Every structure is written in structure tokens, then in C-alpha cells.
Amino acid sequence: MEIIAWHDGKIRLLDQTRLPEEEVYLEIADVAGLAAAIRGMRIRGAPALGVAAVYGLALAAIASPAVDCDSILAELRRAAGTLAATRPTAVNLAWALRRVLAAAEAASDAEAARQAVLAEARRIHHEGLEADRRLSELGADLIPDGAAVLTHCNTGALATAGYGTALGILRAAHEQGKRIRVYTTETRPLLQGARLTTWELLREGIPATLIVDSAAGGLLRRGIVACVVVGADRIAANGDVANKVGTYGLAVLAHENGVPFYVAAPSSTVDLSLAGGDDIPIEERAPEEVTTFAGRRVTPEGVQVANPAFDVTPHRYVTAIITERGIAREPYDQSLAALVGAAGVPR
Numbered sequence: 001m002e003i004i005a006w007h008d009g010k011i012r013l014l015d016q017t018r019l020p021e022e023e024v025y026l027e028i029a030d031v032a033g034l035a036a037a038i039r040g041m042r043i044r045g046a047p048a049l050g051v052a053a054v055y056g057l058a059l060a061a062i063a064s065p066a067v068d069c070d071s072i073l074a075e076l077r078r079a080a081g082t083l084a085a086t087r088p089t090a091v092n093l094a095w096a097l098r099r100v101l102a103a104a105e106a107a108s109d110a111e112a113a114r115q116a117v118l119a120e121a122r123r124i125h126h127e128g129l130e131a132d133r134r135l136s137e138l139g140a141d142l143i144p145d146g147a148a149v150l151t152h153c154n155t156g157a158l159a160t161a162g163y164g165t166a167l168g169i170l171r172a173a174h175e176q177g178k179r180i181r182v183y184t185t186e187t188r189p190l191l192q193g194a195r196l197t198t199w200e201l202l203r204e205g206i207p208a209t210l211i212v213d214s215a216a217g218g219l220l221r222r223g224i225v226a227c228v229v230v231g232a233d234r235i236a237a238n239g240d241v242a243n244k245v246g247t248y249g250l251a252v253l254a255h256e257n258g259v260p261f262y263v264a265a266p267s268s269t270v271d272l273s274l275a276g277g278d279d280i281p282i283e284e285r286a287p288e289e290v291t292t293f294a295g296r297r298v299t300p301e302g303v304q305v306a307n308p309a310f311d312v313t314p315h316r317y318v319t320a321i322i323t324e325r326g327i328a329r330e331p332y333d334q335s336l337a338a339l340v341g342a343a344g345v346p347r
Helices: 031-039 046-063 069-084 091-105 110-140 165-173 192-204 213-221 248-256 332-341
Strands: 006-007 008-015 023-026 148-151 182-185 208-211 226-228 232-237 240-245 261-264 312-313 320-323 326-328
Touching: 006 110, 023 031, 023 165, 031 046, 031 069, 046 069, 046 091, 046 110, 046 165, 069 091, 069 208, 091 232, 091 240, 110 165, 110 326, 110 332, 148 165, 148 213, 148 312, 165 192, 165 208, 165 261, 165 312, 182 192, 182 226, 192 208, 208 213, 208 312, 213 248, 248 312, 320 332, 326 332
Parallel strands: 148 182, 148 226, 182 208, 226 261, 261 320
Antiparallel strands: 006 008, 008 023, 232 240, 240 312, 320 326
16 A cells, blocks of 8 residues: 655645545645645544655745745745644644755755655655564564453554554564454544544454444453553653544453553654653644544534543553664663664654
């Protein structure tokens, strides 16, 4: 699957809102169109958002009539601000934008800046795919042969640079010949697990069982699940994890039942500037995602709705954090800094 690509001066991406019924690709030619696609969840997943955003800066660079460095940099910074505001919790998006802006700022003239933006965007895309594969290989070692594994939301090729993080680990385990079965939550309210994760698992030939979100506790209590593997949208310096809403509850249930709880994410998801999870901004999405289903209203008019897209799992519930640079365990304030900080990941 080619989830996102730069093609003939435009961004080509698979519209995830149309899955699994149909595979429709969009061609996006400007920053406004990309921002709308991100807000509308046509592309989603923290690593994938980082890739999309930097290709968005490439669109801005190509469209800019600027002939001097200061002017094109000003336009790129405005575009970066627009894109960064679309999904505030996913740190990969802002991280990737800062990295590309730094490449443009080092250029000698406007044309060199244009070339630097696209080159750095392509580099981030390629590095992301390699990071996916590496962390998936490391994480697969933690998956026992014959295991049933529980996952939440969608963390496969659709959500990343093209291979997967948490789902990539399960994909790698399957490719190694391990006989695994995956239980995936439906992931209300947008059903990323029901629509997207099942679609990916079936394409890979991995045995998959879909459950409603509230059935997870029963599976864990009965000893059916060997481990839980999820992704992350931001990881604080102390190991607190922001991920799709519902992750915290799964972590508590796993802890209560003695089941390992693993988090998989590229090192760009680790935000050492935030001491803990309480500092992570949590995106609040539209009430209509909860009050309607398949275009039909299912709640009374006038009901109040809280619709946080993410929640924060305290690090004490996390067994290990799997990155492409290695596997971190408690104490996370030391292990994450050793993996990420010392390696100089640009912030």
C-alpha cells in the first residue's frame, strides 16, 4: 500500500474515511487542502501526519513566488503554523515541520530553500519507513509464538510512514512465522479499529477478531490475551503516554490482570520537553462524532458531549516503550533520555 506519496508536485494520499468500502486516492495541491484533509481524518496517525505535513511545506515552497530567502521562509513558517494547528496532540507533526524549516533556513537562496524542503521531506518519509521496520523487528521479539494480542485504534501502514508501529510489530511477528491472533477494539467513536485495523490485518493474512471496546476487560480477566500492544501520539520524558482515547483504561485493566502493556512509537514521538503527561495538549473533537452514527443522529437533541480524541496513560502502567533505537523500561526518565536525548533528535 502506498498511503502517502509526492507525485508530480502534489500529495497523493489514500482517503481513510472511505475505507473499508472503497480505496480512493486524493490529490492535494495546496496547504489549505492538506489542512482540511488532516482535520477531516482523511489521513491520520501521528507518524503519517508528520510525513504529510512536511510534504505540505513542499507544496508551499513550490507555490511561493518569493525570490529571496526571507520571503520564502516567512511563507513556510505561516504554512507550518497552519499545519501544526490541525492536530495538536500528535508531536510528530510539529517535530517534522521544525526539521524541514531548519533545512530551509540553512539554504543560501530561495531556490535552494525550495529544493531543501522537498529533499528533507523525502528524507523524513524514508527514515520513517526504516524506523517502522526496525522497531517492528525489535518488538516482534516480545511476542510469544501462539500468542493472542490485543491492540487499540489503528497503528499499521495507514497510520505511519508505510509499515506500522504497534501493528507493525504484529505484522513482523507474523512474517517471522509466529502463530498469532490479534484482538482489536472497534475504537469508538470513529471506529479506526473496526474499519482500518481489521482491513490491514485481513490483507496481511493475520487472524483477527474484532471486539467492542467494552469487551476488552473480560478478555484480559479470562487470560485470553498474552499482551497488549498500542501506539502513541506523544510520550513525555517520564514515560507517560498520550494515545487514542480508551488506551488508559486498557492499561489499567492489563495491569490489574498481570498482562504486559507495550507502547510502540518512533523516537520522534518522544517529547523530552514535557516532564509528564499532564503537560500534553489533548485534542477535543466535534460533538457530531459522538451524537451521530453513519450520518444518522443517535442521541437526543441538546445533549452535552465531551469528545477528547486522546487520553494519557501514566508510565507506571507501561511495561516497555519500543522505539527504533531500542526498548525503554523504567525508570523512563533515564531510559528514554538515553535512547532519544543522547541521539540528538531535533526538537
